[in-house]
Amino acid sequence: MYDFTYHRPTSVADAVALLGSDADAKALAGGQTFIPVLKQRLNKPSKVVDLAGLGLAGISLSGNALVIGATTRHAAVAASADVRRAIPGLAALAGGIGDNQVRHRGTIGGSLANNDPAACYPAAVLALGATIVTNKRSIAADDYFQGMFTTALEPGEIITSVSFPLPVEKSAYAKFNQPASRFALVGVFVAKGPAGVRVAVTGAGQNGVFRQKAMEAALAASWSPDAVAGIKTSAADLNSDIHGSAEYRAHLITVMAKRAIAAAG
Amino acid sequence: MGFEGIGAAVKRKEDGRFLAGRGNYVDDINRPGQVYAYFKRSDRPHARILRVDTAAAASAPGVVAVYTGADFAADGIGGLPCGWQIHSKDGSPMAEPPHPVLAQGKVRHVGDPVVAVLAETRQQAKDAAELIEIDYEDLPGTASVLDALKPGAAVVHDEAPGNVCYDWQIGDKAAVDAAFAGAARVVKLDLTNNRLVPNAMEPRAAIGECDIAGNYTLYTTSQNPHVIRLLMGAFVLHIPEHQLRVVAPDVGGGFGSKIYHYAEEALVTWAAGKLKRPVKWTAERSESFMSDAHGRDHVSTAEMALDAEGHFLALKVSTLANMGAYLSTFAPAVPTYLYATLLAGVYKTPVIYAEVKAVFTNTVPVDAYRGAGRPEATFLLERLVDAIAHDTGIDRIELRRRNFIPANAFPYQTPVALQYDSGDYETTLAAALKAADHTGFPARRQAAAAQGKLRGIGISTYLEACGIAPSAVAGALGARAGLYEVANVRVNPTGSVTVFTGTHSHGQGHETTFAQVVAEQLGVPVSQVDVVHGDTARIPFGMGTYGSRSIAVGGSALVKAMDKIIAKGKRIAAHLLEASVDDIEFKDGKFSVAGTDKSKTFGEIALTAYVPHNYPIEELEPGLDETAFYDPKNFTFPGGCHVAEVEIDRETGVVRVVNFTAVDDIGRVINPMIVEGQVHGGVAQGIGQALLEQAGYDDGGQIVSGSFMDYTMPRADNVPNIHVGTESTLCTHNPLGVKGVGEVGAIGSPPAVINAIVNALEAYGVRHLDMPATSQKIWSILQAGAPRMAAE
Amino acid sequence: MPQVTLTVNGKRHTVAVEGRTLLVEVLREKLGLTGTHIGCDTSQCGACVVHVNGDSVKSCTMLALQAEGAEVTTIEGLAKPDGTLHPMQEMFREHHALQCGYCTPGMVMSAIDLVAKHPEGLTEREIREGLDGNLCRCTGYHNIVKAVAAAWPLMHAKPMPAAAE
16 A cells, blocks of 8 residues: 555544645545555555544434434444334345445445445435435435446535435345455345335446336336336446356346345335 | 374364464564565566666665566576476477576566565565566467467467477277277266365465575475475575575465465575575465466366266366466376376276376466365266266266276276275265265255255265375376475473474364374373474474375374384383383383283383483483384375255356265274364365356456455355265275375365256256356356256 | 554554554554454455454454554453453364464454344354355364354353254
């Protein structure tokens, strides 16, 4: 890893100032993706700004939303009674990211800011119609994800929390692991809630997470695994690698969607 | 003390330090004043080196030295030697191109080391390496043996036109051709054996050191420190043995990959001599993927000639074996004498002919990996037998039984050089089928089908050869080393025992099992026995640990040394007890005069040997310290039956091994707990090969699975509980009757798993499937054809 | 050079580090606690697992400076001062759950966390899945799973609930 100066600000304002002070300053959340990237020398930050001191961790039910602070660890989301009750699919998703050790460090904000095309959280955020809250504004999930490793975040913008609208009637996530890394080869989150019936797919798309609208329409008409069983996803825009061709991924989207729907009940 | 001798499940002596975090692995060692080496490696498969500019790196902070291949050439340092020479059909020796420590002129695989940077810290060395400029002229590269043999393929070494290292044969071709001509039926199968990365959990590491008098020490992650001393000292760096100490302390797994002499060991030792400072190098895992010798990588065609009843009449095999870009230490032996000589397997096939072409490609060198040649032979045979069953309609178990070498036929001479001393394949088969509840399988299949799963069962009846031997035979076959083993037994004055063994334990538990052999023979408690290994300064000599040889060869040397201890003890006892030596018996740790109650304990004899006040000093030297060299009379031949049961998710193609049963004949069992552990580990690696693992290269030689992110290692949830049974016939030619257990798991299991998958997919018309059986591969099969018959 | 202060196995240390220094490097190279190992460079193998503030984490995927003020426990800190092993260490020995010993420290640290966080019990499947952050190349996991199941009643001082068996 290249050397850098490490900073641990205690206010969002200070963090923003540090990040704004240098074009090569980078934010560090849980570090479970970022640190391996640094170790491979794929990134050469001048400053690393640790967001752990900003007091952004925490889960709260407020009115018609479940709000998860940006630096809330995956393990905390998975274990939260509030999350399990309000959006069980979200708790289950968090409990299946990486391994126990990754879940003890990785954060929802870090996952969303990075927007790895094989990350799990983007599927939940998009399917549940969540809002990404930053130090500057609120961004609807539909506007937030802009392609592989690309988001609506502007320089100096920090995610502070993610707000999931309630009540969520149904939610579940089914993931097919890339066998070596255990990232999502295909992950499908299905939800029925304030944002309507939604199906979001991660791992498969060349442009990151996306909604499978044909499935959404079918499920809106009839919420059952059978409703999506015949719906195929075009392989044209899907990833292809040694672990899964685009055609295989397309097939798995349907299978995982069926399984998620069955799990959601 | 309970029973601690041979057959007892004694808890391991070595566990205390490992569980407390007090192991002593090479990277745990730090020497005063050490510098750190980092290797700038080729990022291209095949290229001419036009220019290397190290000036900026040399002046970077903390950098102590920068070395290239030119420095080695200037110093007259040759390449890394190969330890085995094979001759081709026409009698010509194999092509043996040079293997420089650092690349000279060309790079030949991704990972080929080009420049070494030595700096005060690891990070400084790595930082400086980024400042090195290398201009390459890219050359076309090849990764597969098939591509490398195509006319016009890029030539990896000028010394090997057409990329052929050797074109070797074994067996009676004319007899085989005649048998094929007269056969009722011929069954043919094309198959590959997938390339694997050993991935011991401890990455390789080395520290070189040189004192002012020119005495060198190398700490290295090795399975055989004496072999490294011999190869590196005598053939590479020209350091006389008495001035070169090689230490292999705790080593975190080897599986073959830590047998070989590697460039990094030579570099840190050589540089330590130049700098007179210790030089340390530790591989990062991504470096391991591109510098540790890989395993397997065969492409084969197998044909069996049969009579009308399915008796095997003749076997013909043609194999292309990938050597990678350079010859690793024992690479040439793997697809020849550790592979083709095993093609009889457990069957009485009367004539066999095999030809093996070894091929250079632009890939990491390939050498022995757990099983080494024998898994390839077993996969070929056991897949071929199932294909014969498929084609002839003969039940695959009945077919095996019909062709087994019967238990009363030993010693049995195969048509491919080996003579098996003992075995009983029917017994291990029957025991495995029973343990696996083979008769209950149809009900389990039906239950699985009700849940939408395809269930299959597969068996493999395998045989392997361990403890390469005797030295004279190995030498005649091309080995450039002897293959005996050495034990020094030092009885201390108070009766405790220190064993110095030339074998090396890197997970096998020798500190415990060797102590049990001592407990059995000398009656000394295991707690009073210390087993020392891994240091050329302490141990007389040795050939190390590989090929499941440690107990069969090293254990035999230990027994021979203890025989000498007992013989001398009897003479001391005879003197003390005023009896004739011939009347002294040694039993249960006591020397007694036969037929009397006069006796001396082992401890009393030991003390007398070192405090020889009342001692036959005129005719006997004091002390009780004996060494034995044991050269084995033959290989040992473990064998057995593995049964795998799989379930396939029809929607995703995911294969899960749901039951696994291994019944192995490994000869006498020293410690059943350790034996089971060895089988568990080997089976998990075999399941990994069958389902998950593939060292991936693109056509041009770029690595596409260069980390754990893309190379699928078996994890806890990929493997089932493994039922292990043992059924023993004893080895007839070594004193312990032992055969070896280190590799059986990895040898027997892959074909059992694939046979089970093919069985599960029988309704889809599947006859063969190459490894790994990834979910995508299975899904493609399921997509391609609806079942020929209703599966439910 | 920045400094980090952390408590390791009950002992407070202040060490000078670079920004890029990893927690595992502090443990191994600055504090001489070489029981924590490094087996990969992609945060996959788990040989480096330690406990930070009571949670198992991969110490190769955490900057040393992120551990400011943290309580860290490594494999060296498990046994009692008199040498009595932690029940998990004891069960690893009892069930032959280690061979070469290299993955063992990380495996033990992960296993302790897994068992501690599941007072309701663990099935064999849950143990296997709960250890998916740790690679072992020697044991085939069989005896590790047995050892973890055997440690559960010792750590919770009650029998494993029948439903979980």
